[in-house]
Amino acid sequence: MPSLTLKAKREKSLLRRHPWIFSGAIAHIDGNPESGETVDILDSKGNFLAKAAYSPQSNIRARTWTWLAEAVDADFLRRKLDTAINRRRKSDTHTNAYRLIHAESDGVPGLIVDRYGDVLVLQILTAGAEYWKETLADLLIELTGIKDIYERSDADVRALEGLEPYSGILRGTPPKKLIIQEYGLKFNVDIAQGHKTGFYLDQSESRNLVGKLAKGRDVLNCFCYTGGFSIHAAENGANSVTSIDSSGNALMLGAKNAQLNDQPAEIHEWIEGDVFKELRTFRDSRRNFDMIILDPPKFAPTKYQVEKAARGYKDINLLAFKLLRPGGILVTFSCSGGVDAYLFQKIVAGAALDAGADAQIIKELRQGSDHPIALNFPEGAYLKGLICRIT
Ligand code: SAH
Numbered sequence: 330m331p332s333l334t335l336k337a338k339r340e341k342s343l344l345r346r347h348p349w350i351f352s353g354a355i356a357h358i359d360g361n362p363e364s365g366e367t368v369d370i371l372d373s374k375g376n377f378l379a380k381a382a383y384s385p386q387s388n389i390r391a392r393t394w395t396w397l398a399e400a401v402d403a404d405f406l407r408r409k410l411d412t413a414i415n416r417r418r419k420s421d422t423h424t425n426a427y428r429l430i431h432a433e434s435d436g437v438p439g440l441i442v443d444r445y446g447d448v449l450v451l452q453i454l455t456a457g458a459e460y461w462k463e464t465l466a467d468l469l470i471e472l473t474g475i476k477d478i479y480e481r482s483d484a485d486v487r488a489l490e491g492l493e494p495y496s497g498i499l500r501g502t503p504p505k506k507l508i509i510q511e512y513g514l515k516f517n518v519d520i521a522q523g524h525k526t527g528f529y530l531d532q533s534e535s536r537n538l539v540g541k542l543a544k545g546r547d548v549l550n551c552f553c554y555t556g557g558f559s560i561h562a563a564e565n566g567a568n569s570v571t572s573i574d575s576s577g578n579a580l581m582l583g584a585k586n587a588q589l590n591d592q593p594a595e596i597h598e599w600i601e602g603d604v605f606k607e608l609r610t611f612r613d614s615r616r617n618f619d620m621i622i623l624d625p626p627k628f629a630p631t632k633y634q635v636e637k638a639a640r641g642y643k644d645i646n647l648l649a650f651k652l653l654r655p656g657g658i659l660v661t662f663s664c665s666g667g668v669d670a671y672l673f674q675k676i677v678a679g680a681a682l683d684a685g686a687d688a689q690i691i692k693e694l695r696q697g698s699d700h701p702i703a704l705n706f707p708e709g710a711y712l713k714g715l716i717c718r719i720t
Contacts, residue, residue: 330360330367330368330369331358331359331360331361331362331366331368331369331383332358332359332360332368332369332370332371333350333355333357333358333359333368333369333370333371333381333383333390333391334355334356334357334358334359334371334372334373334375335350335354335355335356335370335371335372335373335378336354336355336356336373337356337373338373339354339355339373340372340373340378343370343378343379343393343396344378345705346393346396346705347705347706348381348392348393348433348438348705348706349389349391349392349393350370350381350389350390350391350392350393351388351389351390352387352388352389352390355390356373362383362385363383364383364384364385364386364456364459364460364491365382365383365384365455365456365457365458365459365460365461366382366383366460367380367381367382367383367394367401367457368380368381368382368383368391370391370393377398378396379393379394379395379396380393380394380395380397380398380399380401381393381394381457382394382438382439382455382456382457382458382460383456383457384455384456384457384490384491385456385491386456386489386490386491387455387456387489387490387491388489391457392433392438392439392455392457393438394436394438394457403464403467403468406437406461406464406465406468407468407471407472409435409436409437410430410437410465410468410469410472411472412435412436413429413430413431413435413436413437414429414430414472414473416435416701417429417444417699423511423512423537424509424510424511424512424533425444425445425446425509425510426443426444426445426446426509426510426511426516426518426528426530426533427443427444427530427533427697427699428441428442428443428444428530428531428697428699428700429442429443429444429449429469429473429699430442431699431700431701431709432454432709433703433706433708433709434700434701434702434703434706434709435701435703436703437458438455438457438458439453439454439455439456439457439458439459439490440452440453440454440458440465441453441454441526442469443526443527443528443530444473444475445507445509445518445520445526445527445528446507446508446509446510447475447477448475448477448478448479448503448504448507448520449469449473449475449477449478449479449503450478450479450480450481450520450526450527451465451466451469451478451479451480451481451482451499452480452481452482452484452525452526453480453482453487453492454482454484454486454487454490455490455492456490456491456492459482459490459492462499466478466499466500470500476500476501477500477501477502477503477504478498478499478500478501478503479497479498479499479503479505479520479521480495480496480497480498480499481496481520481521481525481526481527482494482495482496483495483496484525496521503520504520505519505520505521505522506518506519506520506521507520508589509528511533511536511537511557512533512536512537512540512561513564514560514561514564514590515586515589515590516528516555516557516560516586516589517555517582517585517586517589518555519582522578523555523582524554524579528555528557529554529557529624530697530699530700531664531696531697531700531712532557532558532624532662532696532697532712533697533699534697534698535660535662535694535697535714536557536558536561537561538692538694539558539561539562539622539660539716540558540561540562540564540565541565542565542620542658542660542716543561543562543563543565543566543567543570543620544565544566544567545566545567545568545619546562546567546568546618546619546620546657546658547567547568547569547571547617547618547619547620548562548567548568548569548570548571548618548619548620548621548622549571549572549573549611549618549620549621549622549649549652550562550570550571550572550573550622550624551573551604551607551608551621551622551623551624551625551645551649552573552574552604552623552624552625552626553572553573553574553579553580553583553599553622553624554574554576554579554583554624555579555580555582555583555586556572556580556582556583556584556586556587556597556599558622558624558660559572559583559587559597560583560586560587560590560592562620563587563590563592563596563597564590564592567596567620568596568619569596569598570596570597570598571597571598571600571618572597572598572599572600573600573601573602573604573607574600574601575601575602575603575604576601577601580599580600580601583597583599584597584599604623604625604645605641605644605645608645608648608649608652609648611648611652612648612651612652616652617652617653617654617657618652618653618654618657619653619654619656619657619658620653620657620658620659620660621649621652621653621657621658621659621660622660622661623645623646623649623659623660623661623662624660624662624664624714625641625642625645625662625663625664626664627664627665627666628641628642628663628665628668629665629666629667629668630665630666630667631666631667632666632667633667634665634667635665635667635668635672638663638665638667638668639668639672639676642661642663642668642673642676642677642680643676643679643680643683646659646661646676646677646680646681647680647681647683647684648684649661649680650680650681650684650686650688650719651684651686653686653719654719655719656718656719657718657719658716658717658718658719659688659715659716659717659719660694660714660715660716660717661677661714661715661717662694662712662713662714663712663713663714664711664712665711666708666711669710669713670693670710670713673713673715674690674715677715677717681717686719687719687720688717688718688719688720689717689718689720690715690716690717691716691717691718692715692716693713693714693715693716694712694713694714694715694716695710695712695713695714696710696711696712700712
């Protein structure tokens with residue numbers, strides 16, 4: 330088997346079971362492995378450390394499949410997928426759309442599989458997962474009994490692996506548009522054109538929780554996408570719900586989702602615009618709210634964009650604090666891998682201070698439990714949120 334031999338003292342992170350092997354840690358590569366092929370990882374003295382998938386173009390040159398000297402084959406992958414899928418069984422009770430396989434955090438680097446009712450959407454992000462794609466598709470059909478798989482391997486990060494973007498049918502005849510159930514509510518999902526694999530499943534649990542706080546409130550949902558938080562807020566008795574997004578298509582689906590749930594059209598206002606600008610317009614016209622949700626896109630995908638991202642978070646959170654009435658609630662998120670929970674809380678605290686708002690955190694939020702964070706892979710903790718109350 331081809332192998333990667335690490336430089337002296339560079340085995341530390343592997344011994345702590347972090348799955349990534351960076352190019353700088355490698356002394357030499359033997360056996361001419363092809364992209365995605367399984368390689369042995371050896372320490373500088375030639376001792377076996379792990380089996381990993383080789384990514385010749387990526388700075389993350391290999392990702393660990395296993396720390397045991399076992400075969401990486403269809404049986405191995407079946408065991409990994411089966412374990413992850415069985416962990417999700419309980420998710421079926423409140424929603425029929427949830428993540429089945431969460432990549433590194435489920436021990437399957439580079440593979441994301443989301444279930445939307447009777448359809449699976451698969452996303453391949455690394456050379457190693459790409460190498461096993463057809464086997465993975467067959468195993469998913471075997472293990473879930475679902476026959477229709479759509480592929481959304483069109484995320485930007487694939488370029489870092491030297492992989493072309495691809496989107497299309499992988500197995501069966503999946504519909505491009507479908508309707509899912511989330512905590513008793515229905516949502517239209519466009520698995521072919523929507524963001525990510527179609528829906529922000531990672532916010533499902535938070536949408537349910539946050540919606541319950543909306544009763545009797547004038548709610549502003551910023552970066553609303555297809556209205557996830559908006560529909561939950563309206564269902565729980567919000568007085569009014571104003572939703573902003575820069576995507577006209579997302580907003581159209583949002584309005585359709587309100588209809589789908591028989592919500593009165595008068596409750597909802599949908600604004601196509603830039604949140605940074607719209608918040609200033611509200612400030613200048615002295616429009617206030619009792620609850621504001623901020624769920625922006627990634628401002629800092631990695632640690633290199635942190636400073637600029639921090640300014641972005643500070644700006645919108647400061648404006649939101651200013652627009653909130655006394656007793657108001659701010660629900661604020663960051664999905665930037667480069668900004669950790671501690672830094673995010675500091676930014677929000679700075680925003681409150683500059684806005685002259687006294688506020689307290691009443692709840693901390695994370696991605697839903699179908700997006701687990703393996704303790705040996707802290708990079709998995711990307712989504713963090715705070716529910717703050719103005720005192
Ligand atoms: N809360 C949503 C997910 C939000 S994702 C849910 O639960 O489904 C972030 C959204 O922000 C995307 O829909 C994207 O179109 C939108 N967006 C990105 N930049 C924006 C900007 N400057 N102003 C308004 N919307 C923006």
